[in-house]
Amino acid sequence: MIHQAVDAARTTEQRFSMSYDEFQTCAEEGIHAEWVDGEMVVFMPPKTIHQHIVGFLYNLLSLYVSFFDLGTVLMAPFEMRARPDGPAREPDLLFIAPEHLDWLTTERLSGPADLIIEVVSDSSVARDRVDKFYEYQAIAVREYWIIDPRPGKERVDCYALTAQGRFQAIIPDEQGRYHATVLPRFWFRPDWFQQETFPNPVTILAEICGRAPAEIAALRATFRGEQ
Numbered sequence: 001m002i003h004q005a006v007d008a009a010r011t012t013e014q015r016f017s018m019s020y021d022e023f024q025t026c027a028e029e030g031i032h033a034e035w036v037d038g039e040m041v042v043f044m045p046p047k048t049i050h051q052h053i054v055g056f057l058y059n060l061l062s063l064y065v066s067f068f069d070l071g072t073v074l075m076a077p078f079e080m081r082a083r084p085d086g087p088a089r090e091p092d093l094l095f096i097a098p099e100h101l102d103w104l105t106t107e108r109l110s111g112p113a114d115l116i117i118e119v120v121s122d123s124s125v126a127r128d129r130v131d132k133f134y135e136y137q138a139i140a141v142r143e144y145w146i147i148d149p150r151p152g153k154e155r156v157d158c159y160a161l162t163a164q165g166r167f168q169a170i171i172p173d174e175q176g177r178y179h180a181t182v183l184p185r186f187w188f189r190p191d192w193f194q195q196e197t198f199p200n201p202v203t204i205l206a207e208i209c210g211r212a213p214a215e216i217a218a219l220r221a222t223f224r225g226e227q
Contacts, residue, residue, distance in 0.1 A: 012044065012123075013041060013042065013043055013044055013123055014041070014042040015039045015040065015041050015042075016039060016040045016042075017038055017039055018035075018038070018039070018040055019038070020035055020088065022040075023035040023040045023088065026040070031077060032046075032076055032077045032090055033077070033090070034087065034088055034089050034090050035087060035088040036087040036088075036089075037087070043123070043124075044121070044123055046119075046121065047121065049149045050092075050119050050121055050149070052198060053119050053147060053149055053193050053198075054075060054076075054092050054093060054117075054119055056192070056193075056198045056199075056201065057093055057117060058073060058075045058093060059201040060188075060201040060204055060205065061073045061093070061095060061183075061186075063201055063202065063205050064183065064186055064205055064208065065095065065183070067205070068184070069098075070097065070098070070183060070184075071095060071096050071097045071098050071100075071101065071114070072095070072096050072101065072104070073093065073094070073095050073096075074093070074094045074096070074109070075092065075093050075094075076090045076091060076092050076093075077090045078090060078094070078108070078109070079107065079108035079109070080094060080108065080109040080111075080112070080113055080116075081108055081109070081110060082109075082110075082111055082112040082139040082141075083139060086135075086139065087135070088108070089132070089135075091113065091116045091117065091118055091132075092117055092118050092119050093115075093116070093117035094109065094113035094115070094116055094117075095113060095114050095115035095116075095182065095183065096109065096113055096114055097114045097182065100114060112136070112139045112140055112141045112142075113141060114141070114142045114143065114182045115141070115142065115143040115144075115145070115180070115182050115183070116132075116136055116141050116143075116144050116145070117144075117145045117146075117147065118132060118144075118145070118146055118147070119147045119148075119149065120146060120147065120148040120149070120150065121150075122150065125148075128146055129146060129157075132144075133146075133159075133167065136167075137161065137165070137166065137167045140161060140165065141161065142160065142161050142181070142182050143158070143159065143160050143161065143170075143180060143181055143182045144158070144159045144167060145157070145158045145159075145178075146158075147190075147193060149193050149194070154190075154193070154194055156178065156190040156193070157169065158170040158178050160181040160182075172190075173187075175189075176189060176190065176191070177189050178190070185208065186208060187208060192204075
C-alpha cells in the first residue's frame with residue numbers, strides 16, 4: 001500500500017485511515033508521511049527550491065550548533081511525537097537543545113523540538129500556517145519559523161513562545177535580520193532564500209560570529225592562493 005501511496009502522492013497528497021501502530025508498520029524509511037487524527041498523510045515530493053532552502057539551513061544550523069555545542073539538528077523525514085496521544089509529525093527541520101536530548105531515540109523525538117522550521121509549498125499553506133501553528137504552540141515548541149519561497153508570495157514569519165504559552169512574532173532588526181531566541185546570537189536574513197545561489201554556510205557562520213565580510217573574502221583568497 002505504501003508504494004501505491006507514494007506513486008499517487010506525486011500529483012496530490014494521499015490519506016489513509018489507520019491506527020498509529022499500523023502507521024509505524026507500513027511507513028518506510030525515507031518516506032515523508034505524518035500520522036494525524038487517525039490518518040496517514042503521504043506528502044507530494046518537494047520542489048527544488050524547497051530542498052535547497054532546507055539543505056542550506058540544515059548545513060548552516062548544523063555548523064553553528066556543532067561549533068558551539070548547542071544540541072543537534074535533524075531534517076525530514078524524522079518523526080516528532082510530542083505527546084503519546086498526539087500526532088506524529090515530520091517537520092522540515094528540528095533543533096533539539098542539550099537539555100532535551102534524552103527525548104531523542106533512534107526512531108523519533110518523543111517530545112517537542114525547541115525550534116521547528118517549515119518551508120511552505122502550495123499544498124502545505126493551511127497546514128503550516130494554521131494547523132501546525134496552533135499544534136506547535138499547544139505542545140510548547142519554543143520557536144517556530146515559517147519560510148514561504150513561492151514566487152510572488154515570498155515571506156518569512158518567526159515566532160517565539162511567551163511565558164503565557166502563546167506564539168509571539170519575532171520582529172526583524174533594523175538590518176532586516178531575524179534573531180533566534182533558542183540559539184544564542186544566531187540570526188538570518190530572509191533575502192538568503194530569494195537568491196538563485198545560496199550563500200556559503202561557512203561564510204555566513206563566520207559573519208554571524210562577528211567576522212567582517214571583507215576579512216572573510218581575504219581569508220578565502222589567501223587560502224585559494226596557497227592551493
